[in-house]
Amino acid sequence: MAGKQVQVRFCVPDLQKERANCSFNKEEITNIFDGGEHNTETRRKLQNIIFSDPNLQDPIPPDYMSHEQRYENELRKAVYVMKKFMTDPQLQDIGGGPEAIKWMYNSILRHAIHKDGNPLMLHFGMFLGAIMGQMSEEQQAEWLPKAMSGEIIGTYTQTELGHGTFLRGLETTATYDPVTDEFIIHSPTITATKWWPGGLGKTSSFAVVMAQLHIRGQNYGPHPFVVQLREHVTHASRPGITVGEIGPRLGLNSNDNGFLRFDNVRIPRTNMVMKHSKVLKDGTYVKPKSAKLSYGVMVLTRVGICYDVCWQLMRATTIATRYAAVRHQSELEVGEAEPQIIEYQTQQYKVLPMIASVYAIWFAADTLRHTYMEVQKNINKGSDLDLLPELHASSCALKALFSTDVTDGISVMRLGCGGHGYLASSNLPRIYTSTTPSQTYEGENTVLWLQVARFLIKSFREASKGGRLQPSVAYFKNHQTQTRRITDLSNSGLVSGYERSVLSMLEAVAKQLQQYSEEGMRYEHAWNACSVRLVNVAKVHARYIVCDQFVKALAKYEGSSGVRQIMDQLCRLYMIYSVTNDQGILLKSGALTPDQCNLLEEELGELLAALRPEAVNLVDAFDLHDEVLDSTLGAWDGDVYNRLYNEAMKSPLNKVDVPDAYYKYLQPLMKSNL
């Protein structure tokens, strides 16, 4: 094992020193995050192929391109990826084709190829997903081959200019005309304009459109329909369709997010997406078997977001940790050489808990995904759907928690790199700007927290009546008999502290809801008047799930003792970091005493010191290729200053010593005073 760690690649002495000793087998950790040795191998093969292909490189850094050039550049690469995966023999060896493209675009590699968005992302994600998951078998037979081959390019359009997370508020209508056997798709107002879908502006020729289904004057609620937006061959937008790009964003500027308006556009009845609901020729509406079925897609989408933000945090922690080992600053002792900034406890406190968070997120997301697949299997066998609401609540909680944790964590990593973290060439700006939208898409986080709270309050009432509880809230059952104070500060003690705090908060908010009701407030208003507290309890419950899963995942871990030991330390760090951040909640509920908080703070300091020598090795173990990091500060060799300088030299402003702008504007000013 030690032999494997010997490095032959060049790196700066500071990193050589960090890498010289490693207490654990890095490769074993790499395999965890790849989901097994085989996947690590496949990923590395794929990396070798795509990162050596000049067609997948950018001719100049995209930051120097105009808005139009950036779109064109990404479209070029996205189309090239399709061709390459269909035809390149090297790729067929490791399983080419559209499935492999989907696999790659659902991996961290997508960030390396398409740095700031990909016009075909929604085609491979939501459009193919809707075909495969929501279409009837006949429909799939018609649409899937065309979409797989790229004969048609599609996207998924749900949100509107005036309507987001609240699906029932959508205004676009699909009105059935039995005379012609068609639906009429229409945007009745400006706020009904479809707004946001990736790839919609200029790329897609088709879209799945969510619209209110109207039959004979009755509204059956939002349903999906396939609509052709652009003509074959000419790609001209079709009659009745107004489509375009919505303009620049904080990030993800290369995926032509678009708008779309319909002026009474007619489509065949059979273009309704009909796996679950149907409309017959005579206008009869056929309901889906269960409304809960639609939860499934959302659960998977949100688990996908958890993995994605986890990768982003891996990227950010790798960059910040390596830079902290290379950067020297200030003095620990007067007159001595400036130490590596990772020697500072304040810096350790920035990077190490975020490295631990990567594991916490990973284990929680992975557990949820496995549970979902288990449940899905049962559903296919015809079992009941009882667990779906529970999974739905957990996926809302984890998506909201991790999108926030990671966005904040990336900011901490960026600021932990000082001013240089603000440079585009550090890549931390882009990692931030492409992560933060996960806080609002696929369910705005505050709305999700309130959904989690609704599940908690319902379960809490169920528990009070001695009713059946779902697994994630099984701990509610003891709530009336438990004392609040925890007796030990072990991990299980702290997990139990979270449990007790959630119950204490639920008790308080249930009482307040009750009180408002007694004062004559309607339930919805009482709910609203308690909603800040409801969001808080949902957040604490989510943190409980994550802590609990982290501890449980390690209890089951069967790898080497070295890896087990370092993960135990990271788990402990995550626990204490979380509890000390939430100390107000744990103190208020009486779960913890002030003295216990002090003990935890001291232990935190000790853990930071103990983990500091492992920091660089820990991020090395994420095994992120330099092309995935794309960072002057985070590259494997740590040659930070030369990289910063060389990257700056690429600025078009540096092509000439004196820019034209000088002659046009500055020279007249400066000369006029000579």
Add this chain to the structure above:
Amino acid sequence: MAGKQVQVRFCVPDLQKERANCSFNKEEITNIFDGGEHNTETRRKLQNIIFSDPNLQDPIPPDYMSHEQRYENELRKAVYVMKKFMTDPQLQDIGGGPEAIKWMYNSILRHAIHKDGNPLMLHFGMFLGAIMGQMSEEQQAEWLPKAMSGEIIGTYTQTELGHGTFLRGLETTATYDPVTDEFIIHSPTITATKWWPGGLGKTSSFAVVMAQLHIRGQNYGPHPFVVQLREHVTHASRPGITVGEIGPRLGLNSNDNGFLRFDNVRIPRTNMVMKHSKVLKDGTYVKPKSAKLSYGVMVLTRVGICYDVCWQLMRATTIATRYAAVRHQSELEVGEAEPQIIEYQTQQYKVLPMIASVYAIWFAADTLRHTYMEVQKNINKGSDLDLLPELHASSCALKALFSTDVTDGISVMRLGCGGHGYLASSNLPRIYTSTTPSQTYEGENTVLWLQVARFLIKSFREASKGGRLQPSVAYFKNHQTQTRRITDLSNSGLVSGYERSVLSMLEAVAKQLQQYSEEGMRYEHAWNACSVRLVNVAKVHARYIVCDQFVKALAKYEGSSGVRQIMDQLCRLYMIYSVTNDQGILLKSGALTPDQCNLLEEELGELLAALRPEAVNLVDAFDLHDEVLDSTLGAWDGDVYNRLYNEAMKSPLNKVDVPDAYYKYLQPLMKSNL
């Protein structure tokens, strides 16, 4: 008064309704933030002049421009501003000239003219500042007229590729050569490369350069020198000078942040900036009268940052609040119309505390500025400099606190606008990206917090010995006699709760420092091992200062009772928001009980409901011109959806229905499958 509120300008019905009733005189609040009626009038006159000048408009939104075009566009406007302020008779009426430019660039208007950075910003800020503040009178006579007229353009270069906040670590050298009466400026390593200064890359012909002063083999530490970088007329970089742009950033991409290397560049001895220190012809070094004098400039710079982030928060809260009154979403009651999202408590909890924060920041910054001016007057009269370290500590604390609070607050405002907050046209992305660098520039925040902690620990020890305490820590004097628990939840009770918590934290950390020392750890290492806790106590002390100043400012306020009342509510909201966020600290110290926390949470809910009807009027009172807001979501008329749509239509991708990229890349793919 009510008569003045009648609106004749068009706005959407939702905002009409909000504006129909206002319990206070908006103009009185506007005057507070302008610093008096006269200033409000001047600002409005200036706005009328500059916002109607087509030369100060952007031909297309800068987001669509390339990196070079953006620089050129801002340089054009910056030079035009100089000419206009020198010559436009309208501007002379309200006091034109360079002083007026400085005034404008130190006001919120600068964000309206230069949306993403200004190549001349450092010229008017730091370069003129260094001339006026740090040069001797003879030097000023030589340099000031040239800099004022624009004959020379300068910047201020301190940070290096490998060196930031830690001034003593700078590597650039200025070695005195008595034979030629010159200094030799040199960059000995790549890490010595000057890096970051605005306007350095292509604009400036001169720079103030911080370099280690060497005389006869002895290093006297960093001192400022004026160096000519580019030739007159040709603007070519001079021999021995390597200068260029450092490449794109997260934001502020139009101010040619630059790098600079010296290869033994000779400058006359008299180019040393010599108000405080001097080098005589024979090589004699003349020390400054007091090392504390240099604190003055930093205090003012950091106060300036506090005002600037305050304006940014005004912009963000105005946008988010107006949008929250226009946006309708979800249901409060099943089947009823979707309410304005500002009806939701969770939304109120996002915007209202941030509106209150604007006042908190303003009063704290204003108090510090006035104290500084008072102290400066005494110094000029020859009084002692004792208060400068105190002012220095307070300015570090407020800069670090407010840059963080506001950056986070802007994120909350952006996320509070849902997906649309991610659109560049909301302007929230740019407000964020141009605010967050304040967390690392002019002193990286973690370093500043540790400086504040050093001041606190020193003062705490002084207090234990019964020594003299500076005003901001006068409360330390009672620390041994006080019980921790506060007896009432009034504002002064809560302020006192903060005092007690700071003291409790200081006691704990002082004990830990002591313990480490007794265990044989060297002091610097013990300090480092306590530094996470030290940063925490510094933050709580800073929050104490702000709460205390807010309460005190209102106690002195002599305006109308309507304004007084609304500001009292905002102050109370700020207090409770702060205390409930910091409840862990107040509970741990024993200042608060869990029951008291619950009472405060209930009061928070009541305050949000009470302030909700005033929300739009409160942000109206900031009186931000639509050009200052530059936001589709935040414009005065609330015509959000038409503005979003119209702004999107400006995208160059929307100029044609089918972009060239289609024919180049997509068509071959899609046709090959037909």
